[in-house]
Amino acid sequence: xxxxxxxxxxxxxxxxxxxxxxxxxxxxxxxxxxxxxxxxxxxxxxxxxxxxxxxxxxxxxxxxxxxxxxxxxxxxxxxxxxxxxxxxxxxxxxxxxxxxxxxxxxxxxxxxxxxxxxxxxxxxxxxxxxxxxxxxxxxxxxxxxxxxxxxxxxxxxxxxxxxxxxxxxxxxxxxxxxxxxxxxxxxxxxxxxxxxxxxxxxxxxxxxxxxxxxxxxxxxxxxxxxxxxxxxxxxxxxxxxxxxxxxxxxxxxxxxxxxxxxxxxxxxxxxxxxxxxxxxxxxxxxx
Numbered sequence: 001x002x003x004x005x006x007x008x009x010x011x012x013x014x015x016x017x018x019x020x021x022x023x024x025x026x027x028x029x030x031x032x033x034x035x036x037x038x039x040x041x042x043x044x045x046x047x048x049x050x051x052x053x054x055x056x057x058x059x060x061x062x063x064x065x066x067x068x069x070x071x072x073x074x075x076x077x078x079x080x081x082x083x084x085x086x087x088x089x090x091x092x093x094x095x096x097x098x099x100x101x102x103x104x105x106x107x108x109x110x111x112x113x114x115x116x117x118x119x120x121x122x123x124x125x126x127x128x129x130x131x132x133x134x135x136x137x138x139x140x141x142x143x144x145x146x147x148x149x150x151x152x153x154x155x156x157x158x159x160x161x162x163x164x165x166x167x168x169x170x171x172x173x174x175x176x177x178x179x180x181x182x183x184x185x186x187x188x189x190x191x192x193x194x195x196x197x198x199x200x201x202x203x204x205x206x207x208x209x210x211x212x213x214x215x216x217x218x219x220x221x222x223x224x225x226x227x228x229x230x231x232x233x234x235x236x237x238x239x240x241x242x243x244x245x246x247x248x249x250x251x252x253x254x255x256x257x258x259x260x261x262x263x264x265x266x267x268x269x270x271x272x273x274x275x276x277x278x279x280x281x282x283x284x285x286x287x
Contacts, residue, residue: 003028005139007053007068015063016277017155019147020056020270022163023078023140023224024049026069033075037119044074045253046114049165055247056163058267062274065147071136073110074119078140079162079222080108082133092126101222108137114167148228148235151277157234159198159277162187162224168245170218182214183246187221187239193229194236198276202238205272209265242266 027048029041037044053068060066069078086107087093105111105118109129112118144160151158171181184206188194203213221229221239229237247262248255256262 004070005136006070006143008143009057009060009066009068011060011063011065013063014065014150014154016274017151017157018064018159018161018274018277019067019144019151020059020064020161020163021067021144021147021224022049022052022056023069024073024164025052026072026075028070029072029075037074038121039113039117039119042253043117044113044119045072046117047073047110049073049163050244050248050253051255051259052163052165052242055242055263055266056270057263059270059274062271064270064274064277067140067143067147069136069140071132071140074113075109076132076136077106077108077110078137079224080106081223081227082108082137082141084108084223085129086111089120089123090126090129091123093129108133144228152235155277157277158236159194160224160228160235160237161202161273162221162237162239164219164239164241165244166219166241168243168250171243180212183211183243184213185217185219185241186213186215187219187225187241188216188237189221189225189229190216193221193225193231194238195231198236199238201276202240202273205269208272209269 025048034041034044056066080101084099084102084107085093086102086105086109087095089109089111101107105116109124109132110119148158148160166185186199186203188199206213219239219241225237225239228235244250247259
């Protein structure tokens with residue numbers, strides 16, 4: 001049993017409309033779950049956004065809340081809709097429509113981890129799936145919606161930074177034609193989940209630290225960006241993917257020797273992003 005579905009670090013005073021949230025960095029793996037899996041402990045962590053919660057840990061120092069999941073992604077994917085059940089994994093579920101993510105085993109209850117490796121030998125009960133949704137998916141999203149609503153009341157808008165990391169190999173086919181390999185990919189669903197001005201400011205914050213930034217390829221944003229990104233309602237969501245090779249060893253799943261140095265650089269980026277949410281009057285005039 002997990003101790004809690006999420007951790008919420010609040011600033012002493014909320015001074016920005018920005019919210020940072022990390023849905024995939026949870027690493028509270030109960031032994032019963034590991035015993036039921038066909039993968040070893042290292043393999044089952046391969047889809048985890050390891051240490052992302054630590055990378056963004058200073059966000060409250062800049063007046064922004066930081067919401068982090070405790071439940072691991074292999075157990076429950078918070079970046080999927082609560083109804084994205086995989087009929088190949090969950091008993092009693094009918095295939096009602098073609099969803100590429102679910103079909104590939106990456107529904108709200110994942111069937112596979114990275115590189116398509118199966119987590120379980122058999123199926124899960126529908127009761128178990130509903131238990132995970134009720135006890136982990138819904139509390140996280142309820143907390144996130146509450147933060148967004150609070151920022152709307154206080155600042156007139158909300159900016160959600162959806163914090164992720166990506167495998168280094170995911171970018172192997174991106175840097176072509178002499179273009180630099182991106183270190184960071186910003187996903188705004190091709191302009192549908194956030195205003196261009198906000199995305200440009202976020203990109204500039206990363207670029208000023210010498211990081212190469214791409215947009216929407218290969219990650220444009222999934223359920224969270226789609227669901228919460230409503231620019232016409234002054235509600236913006238930007239997914240940030242950081243190359244894991246910049247701060248960790250993907251084989252040993254341990255931080256690199258220069259992890260603290262990278263975290264310090266990212267903290268400067270966090271400070272700049274938080275600043276975007278302070279210039280409320282200018283932002284409202286531009287929206």
